[in-house]
Amino acid sequence: MAAQLPGTFTERMKELLGTEYEQFAETYKETPYAGIRVNTLKITVPELLERSPFDLEPIPWCPTGFYTEEGARPGKHPYYHAGLYYIQEPSAMAPVELLVIQPGDRVLDLCAAPGGKSTQIAAKLQGTGLLISNDLHPDRTKALAKNLELYGVRNGIVLNESPERIAAAFPGFFDRILIDAPCSGEGMFRKDEDMVKQWEPGTPRKYADMQREILLAAADSLKPGGTIVYSTCTFAPEENEGSILEFLAGHPQFTAVPAGGSGWFAPGLDGLPEAARLWPHKVKGEGHFMAVLRHDGSAAAPGSDGDADTALPASVRSKGGSAARPVKAGGGKDREAKGGRGQGKGGGARGQRxxxxxxxxxxxxxxxxCREQLGWQPAGFPVLFGEHLYVSPLPSSALDGLKTIRPGWYMGQLRSGRFIPGHPLATALKPSESGRSLSLDSTNGEAVSYLKGETLAVPEQRLAVQPGSSPKGYVLVCIDGFSAGWGKWQDGMLKNEYPAGWRWT
Known part of the structure; x- marks a missing residue:
């Protein structure tokens, strides 16, 4: 790396690492490792390995993660645009694995942008339960929402809120909470030289104060017996062990449990050996810290954590957060969005009713x-932002007063009395769920032509049309059988419906 490491930082690292410091310092001369994580909402690991156009090596702490070879460009392959994998730094795949998510869990990703860990959580939920992904910075929520859409997440909600307001709205509600905390980013110095330039001696202390406030809010949002995983990409003890030890001192109902790691993770420092550190001179990845905090299950005081579900309609009080019922007209007061807002491609009428x-x-x-195109109807709570329709895992009343970027799975838009399907509806479908579908070949250029927004000549015999359906109309366009977006077929021509802002460049 070209940037000079700050002297205060190197002196502290020498003190922390002792005789290992020289080995650690040598890693700054190496090329950072890169990886992808298979999106099992769309494809299995064996299927991806069989189809992969580049060599892959397993990442030991993530069963769906793989190192990519130097020079590979996974973002320039049609499979990336079909959402078959997420490009992610290898160490960053570890925290979600420590959450041990079960189907049906309610999960909160509190500092979620740009969405890598949220897509990993969603894959583990496999369409069940509830995922709320939040980020405090409005601009960052755009990438967060787009990634959840690209990777076919049906049961996700995106918020732009403070942790305190989420805790007030959902006290004692979540089974699992991930805090990938904002930090000084020292573990990313090798990968991102801008973080070196922004670092100052007082930066770790500034972030430590912020992190402790986030931990307090997360504790209020967690269900008794639930789990919090706290992670950072920094080496500073005050942001890692210091933040956790201070939290535990004030919250005796929580215990730090061993993070494990099968020998790949080093223990935490400063009296917190249960935590885990990933050191770049010991693993093929960047610097990371993780702590697993388990609630003992003791009952909360009246009016706080334990009474969380009483604030929600009876239909969402049971584990999973969703009454699985089809969306239909005349469904009651929960059908309209109140106080939320939508933005970005695919649904942006801010709070219009x-x-x-x-x-x-x-x-x-x-x-x-749905009758004409799908033959079935998504289950959930319908939420309308202006003319934009979503199906949510929660009724809109549960989101009252919260800054809501995406209240659920975006279905589409009512325009001049007609329903126009949205791109996120397509990306989360399987070919068997659509009345018409078309599979494009990833190897001969036609998939790239579609991703560039071009009109394609497609003979009728190439369409897969369900019995009773006409070939004319909306077609689920797939790449090697995996959904990528919509087209509209008529008389041998496929009009391209791929969104301009998503196109291949």
């Missing part, structure tokens, strides 16, 4: 589309 029977008109048009 339908006039009169607007929600019923939207749901009727959507139901007609």
């Amino acid at each position: 339908p006039q009169g029977s607007g929600i019923d008109a939207a749901l009727a048009a959507f139901a007609g589309f």
Whole structure:
């Protein structure tokens, strides 16, 4: 790396590492490792390995993670645009594995942007339960929402809120909480020289104060008996062991449990051996810290954690957070968005509310589309932002007053009385779930042509049309059988519906 490491930083690292410091310092002359993580919402690990156009080496702490060879460009392959894998730094794949997510869990990713760990959580939930992904910075939530859409997440909500306001809205609600805390980023110095330039001696202390506030809010959001995983990409003890030890001192109902790691993780420092550190001179990855905090299950005081579910409708009080019922018109007061906002491609009418029977008109048009195009209807709570329809794992009343970027799975838009399907609806579908589908070849250029937004000549015999459906209309366009977006077929031509902002460049 070209940037000079700060002297205060190197002196502290010499003190922390002792005789290992020289070995640690040598890693700054090496090329950072790169990796991908298989999106098992769309493809299995064996299938991806069989299809992969580049060599892959397993990452030991993540069963769906693989190192990519130097010079590989996984972001320049159609499979990336079909959401089959997420490009992610190898060490960053470790924290979600420590959450030990179970199907049906309610999970909060509190500092989620740009969404890598949220997509990893979603893959473990496999469409069950609930995922709320939050980030405090509005600009960062755009990338967060887009990644959840690209990777076919159906049960996710994206918020732009403070941890304290989330805790007030969802006290004692979540089974698992991930805090990938904002930090001084020392573990990324080798990978990102800008972080070196921004670092100052007082930076770790500034972030430590912020991290402790986030931990307090997370504790209020956690269900008794639940688990918090706290992680950073820094080496500073005050941001790692210091933050956790201070939290534990004030919260006797929590215990730090061993992070494990099968020998790949080094123990924590300063009286917290249960935590884990990934050192770049010991693993093929960047610097990381992780701590697993388990609640003992003791009952909360009345009106706080233990009474969390009483603030929600009875239909969402059971584990999983969703009443699995089809979206339909006439479904009650939870159909309209209140106080939230949508933004970005695929649904951005900020908090507009339908006039009169607007929600019923939207749901009727959507139901007609589902009958004609899908033959089935997604289950959940319908939420309308202006003319934009979502299906949410929670009723809109549960999100009242919260800055909501995405209240759920985006279905599409009501335009002049017609329902126009949204891109995120397509990316989360399987070919068997659509009345018409078309598979493009990733190797002969036609998939790239589609991703560039070009119109394609497609003979009718190439379409897979379900019995009883006409070939004319919306087609789920797939790449080697994996959904990528919509097209509209008529008379041998496929009109491209791939969003301009997503196109191959």
